[in-house]
Amino acid sequence: MKDLQPPVYTGLEQPGRGSLILKFNEHIKFDSDDFAACGGFEISGIEQADQTSLLLALNGDDLPGEELTLEGRVRDDTGNELWFLLPFYSVNINPAQLILSEFITEHSSSRYEKAEIVVLREGNLGGITVYNGAAGDHKSCLRFQDQEVEQGEYLIVHFRSDGLAGETDEYGEDRILAGNSATAPNAIADVRDFWTEGDQGLSDTNGALSIYASPAPGAEILDAVLYSNRSYEEGQDYGSFGTSYTQRVMNELAGAGAWVYSGDQIIPEDCLRSEDSTSTRSICRDLEFNDTNGKNDWHIVPTSCSSFGHENCQDVYEP
Incomplete structure (x- = not known):
């Protein structure tokens, strides 16, 4: 034939x-x-x-x-x-080394969901992509454009916007395009602010953030954090993560080695516990930026001790 x-x-x-x-x-x-x-x-x-x-x-x-x-x-x-x-x-031959450092998942009238990323090694941001979720399943994302950054720089990624003119991605030499002006009240002064495209906000208590080397299929995962306030129950749908979407995200990141888990499959207890986090109590890494791909890398700071754009607070919230 x-x-x-x-x-x-x-x-x-x-x-x-x-x-x-x-x-x-x-x-x-x-x-x-x-x-x-x-x-x-x-x-x-x-x-x-x-x-x-x-x-x-x-x-x-x-x-x-x-x-x-x-x-x-x-x-x-x-x-x-x-x-x-x-x-x-196109290939980024000198990518910056980035790590997630601090984030808040709840919002209020004056504080919106955002994440702080620290540059561990200087390089170019071009193509590096931040996901609210994972590459295969996500609610919103940010693909960085061509931009050289220095070691020690802070990058702030905003996951909710008001549609204001001042909510401007800060490329180039000017890091105060958004600044603390009245036209972008959630921007952080003197560091680079960026806004994601897609759905507004983050899951308050049950989700993930991730950074990939590029948006191309099979790209390397540079960093991720998985958080949940749920509890595993044998036989419960979606691995006790509540929705099939959240389970897919958790499985993608854990299956790729971006997050450690103790059993045959990831369950909510393997994730960073998020129940005490609020819009005024952020989730932070320690000052050494330890990255074991697990929940012990993180802590929740006391009320009003968020430090976006600055050295992380090392105090731990006590209920």
Whole structure:
């Protein structure tokens, strides 16, 4: 029987900035004229990497983490064709090392949900992505643009906005575009403020925050924190996390090694306990930024001791 099925695209690899490997499920053929670049780059060469893969050489003025698009056509040995339009992200060759340092999950009229991220090693933010949830399941996210940052800088990510003009992502040299002005009352002075896109707010007591190296599938998880006030009960739906969405998020992060758990599967008791956290009692790491991917890295500070944009408070809330 004649083969009538076109080739199937199965994924890509980026060995480094300026190269791209496209993978297919069978032997493919191509014509260079059938490929076109969309965005800040050009295709300088295409060759067969192996029978089922193509190696593309790229050049251009694309920025670290910039979303780009490749258009192309391949065919199999019997002439069946596959046209594709493929989005991907340029490689950030010098990514900053980031860690979640402090966050609040509840909001009030004067304090909104936000997270503090500390730069542990200088580098570029381009493409690094913060999720309210995980890459595979999330309510909102922030993909950082090209920006060099220094060791010790604080980055504040806001998960709720008022739609005000002053709620401006602070790129470039000016770190007070939002500042403490009346047009952005929840911004933090003298540090970089950013706002996520998507649903407003965080889950008050049962959720997760995560940082990935890029929004590309399979990207490395740089940091995560999982929190819950729930209790595990044998036979309860969704692993006692309350919803299938929350269970999927917890499983994705724990399954990838971004959070430790004690049994065969993650349960609420493995997570940071969030019941004493409020809009005025933030959740903090210690000053050493210990990161064992577990709940013991974190503590809840006393009322009014939040320290966004500054050294974390080491005092622990006592009910």
